[in-house]
Amino acid sequence: MKIGTVGIPNRFALAPLAGISCTAFRMLCKENGAGLIYTQMIDSDIISGKTSKEVQQFLNIKDMERPVNVQLVGSEKNVLIKAVQAVEEFADIIDLNVGCIEEDYLQKGCGAALLKDLPKLESILRAMVEATDKPVTAKIRIGWDNQHINGVAVAQLVENAGAQAICIHGRTADQGYAGKVNWTIMKQVKGKVKIPVIANGDVTSYDDGLALLQKTGCDLVMIGREAQHCPWVFNQGTIDIKQQILRFIELYEQHENRQSPVEIADHVYWMLRDFKTTEDTKEVHLLGTIPRIKRYVNRLA
């Protein structure tokens, strides 16, 4: 499987997760077998004004994570061109966010708002494709709402604009994260475009991912929220949750610029979701230092 010239070693991708996809989290997903890593969405207004050194520190991508798809959110063509040029030396692939439903971004015409302005979407994507030699992709939803399901038309537009893959979250913007994922549209998209299609939404296990690939015929499957709790969802082997959490902390200490006990505690709490214990795991938020969090995890039984 290739996206443009970039080889993808298997059929599982880590979703972009704003506020979650720190470097250590991405690395742990990669160690567990994720074949394609997305960064969280990066605001084109912010990144386009940074120096190369600042962008490098901001993205903090490690070679073991590659291939990495760096996701941009924006709606101004010239700003997105600058953002593409700012990230391209660190990215293997560059993605445009066409699915974000945060009000601030929608008001600026970004994210899922682009599903309602197809001429603009096409012109932005073309400009991004022309601005770089790296493959460009887009991550969309199936439409704005139930009355405007245009996922197939959007996917064709994305392909015509020169993008090298498309990811489709099987919900409308209006649905947010509620209701069922529509895999029929994902299947239709796969039938209508030649570029690789990544199916996304509600996958909660490795086998679930294989089933979605089977049902839709898509090339890759992307996992988001389940990976937040189980970065090992990409791994078919037997898992020791405690070891995974300790490994996360180790990766964080070795590679993260922020060294924030608050950020580590959040991840530890999320990853303890399926750990059987009588302790109130919310207490991890009260510990305040990285060594205390490590001791807490070590003592958990």
Ligand SMILES: Cc1cc2nc3c(=O)[nH]c(=O)nc-3n(C[C@H](O)[C@H](O)[C@H](O)COP(=O)(O)O)c2cc1C
């Ligand atoms: C906390 C959170 C942050 C997200 N951040 C992004 C983002 O930065 N870019 C994006 O395209 N999608 C983002 N999404 C959407 C996910 O990438 C994914 O499309 C969605 O969660 C459905 O997949 P899932 O059911 O496997 O979680 C986010 C979702 C959540 C829950």
